[in-house]
Amino acid sequence: MAEISTSSDDVTKASTEAVVTFQSLGVVDVLCETCDKLGWKKPSKIQEEAIPVALQGNDVIGLAETGSGKTGAFCIPVLQALLENPQRLFALVLTPTRELAFQIEEQFKALGSAIGIKTCVVVGGVDMMGQQIILAKKPHVVVATPGRLVDHLEKTKGFTLRSIKFLVLDEADRILNMDFESELDTILKVIPRERRTFLFSATMTGKVKKLQRAALTKPVKCAVNNKYHTVDKLFQYYLFLPSKDKDCYLAAVVNELAGNAMIIFCGTCANTQRTALILRNLGISAVPLHGQMSQAKRLGALNKFKSATKSILVATDVASRGLDIPHVDVVINMDVPARSKDYIHRVGRTARAGRFGKSVTFVTQYDVELYQRIEELIGKKLPEYEMEHNEVKVLQERVAEAQRLARLEMKERGSKKRGAVASDSEELADQNIGKHKIYAKKGKKMKRK
Numbered sequence: 001m002a003e004i005s006t007s008s009d010d011v012t013k014a015s016t017e018a019v020v021t022f023q024s025l026g027v028v029d030v031l032c033e034t035c036d037k038l039g040w041k042k043p044s045k046i047q048e049e050a051i052p053v054a055l056q057g058n059d060v061i062g063l064a065e066t067g068s069g070k071t072g073a074f075c076i077p078v079l080q081a082l083l084e085n086p087q088r089l090f091a092l093v094l095t096p097t098r099e100l101a102f103q104i105e106e107q108f109k110a111l112g113s114a115i116g117i118k119t120c121v122v123v124g125g126v127d128m129m130g131q132q133i134i135l136a137k138k139p140h141v142v143v144a145t146p147g148r149l150v151d152h153l154e155k156t157k158g159f160t161l162r163s164i165k166f167l168v169l170d171e172a173d174r175i176l177n178m179d180f181e182s183e184l185d186t187i188l189k190v191i192p193r194e195r196r197t198f199l200f201s202a203t204m205t206g207k208v209k210k211l212q213r214a215a216l217t218k219p220v221k222c223a224v225n226n227k228y229h230t231v232d233k234l235f236q237y238y239l240f241l242p243s244k245d246k247d248c249y250l251a252a253v254v255n256e257l258a259g260n261a262m263i264i265f266c267g268t269c270a271n272t273q274r275t276a277l278i279l280r281n282l283g284i285s286a287v288p289l290h291g292q293m294s295q296a297k298r299l300g301a302l303n304k305f306k307s308a309t310k311s312i313l314v315a316t317d318v319a320s321r322g323l324d325i326p327h328v329d330v331v332i333n334m335d336v337p338a339r340s341k342d343y344i345h346r347v348g349r350t351a352r353a354g355r356f357g358k359s360v361t362f363v364t365q366y367d368v369e370l371y372q373r374i375e376e377l378i379g380k381k382l383p384e385y386e387m388e389h390n391e392v393k394v395l396q397e398r399v400a401e402a403q404r405l406a407r408l409e410m411k412e413r414g415s416k417k418r419g420a421v422a423s424d425s426e427e428l429a430d431q432n433i434g435k436h437k438i439y440a441k442k443g444k445k446m447k448r449k
């Protein structure tokens, strides 16, 4: 496999020698103008590496840190090829989460706005019929999560992917994981072998066997920075704390960082829900996002957070990959991720596209080994987050009451679910916000800077 690897220094040196533009990379005028309109004055490092290689007709493995513009790095060559060879059902993009599929579609629409691009998102959790109607109109680009795409391949009459010229695996290491094994195999069987394939991620599987599954042809690896590098403008900390005091520490850290947009990552759907409820019971506006919520509620939660009506998103790893929400200032890992690579994706939700960001990872007595694996992966020891531990204790009583209420609310949710009424987590959280306000009135409202 040919390799192109660039470190930041190389890029700085190179950029002082010659100004790189989208045009100088070989991008056609109409797409250059669109980039300009989007405010993309020059290509990002990964775009600089991958676009010319892709435009020359190669398969590409693109590896670059989070928030570095990988989506544009594959969208632009696909759109340029489409311009040269206009055809319906031209490209298929596979991505692991539904939210990410919508985001990638938006990027295709934005970059392809001047050329009349037609796109379709095919994801689970929403009605198949609407998707069938759009698929029947044969869009140029289909952005899909693997499971729902397979459903359509099996059930939607007349839908085939036999004409596909480009396959893109975004968050490729995740798509090549066992979780998507059978779906990916089904999809690969029905798309032409004669095609171009792009693999992009901030973390890539090193296992050749897995990479072979993607059936690349003489791929060129375009890597920017070292493997598993986290962004320079991201200030990462860990906080060592006793497991039983996690909620209290969370309340304290959130309180201290109030005013910032934050994502709090939890390990399970239940803990995500519980944590969001506890924060709300403390009078802090937080919205949960996890896989047990309906798709409409998931998108609603994300939109509330994106539009800054809610400044805290509490989420599972469903939100760890790819989501591009520029205003995220802080990431808190309430639970240490079980898969070390997820750490890189989680903290990559902040400090995007050259901005600053901060992350705090909670490490309890049970997580030391997991945490050490993360430090090994990122190749550095992180500083400890400074915290006045006595101040945390002051919150204990109020947090205990918030926990008690959250337990009741979770129980209520459970029994509602057992009954005929299907209650949704976010809905329940909204119903309960009234209670929180009453509670907040009784107790002292938490300090907001």
Ligand SMILES: Nc1ncnc2c1ncn2[C@@H]1O[C@H](COP(=O)(O)OP(=O)(O)OP(=O)(O)O)[C@@H](O)[C@H]1O
Pocket (backbone or CB within 6 Å): 039, 040, 041, 042, 043, 044, 047, 064, 065, 066, 067, 068, 069, 070, 071, 072, 201, 202, 321, 322, 323, 324, 326, 348, 349, 352, 353
């Ligand atoms: N050349 C550019 N100039 C300025 N902004 C850009 C450029 N390319 C991309 N961006 C913006 O940078 C942000 C991050 O891009 P993108 O979401 O593609 O990152 P990513 O590398 O895919 O991250 P992740 O690994 O987290 O998925 C987006 O808001 C995008 O619009």
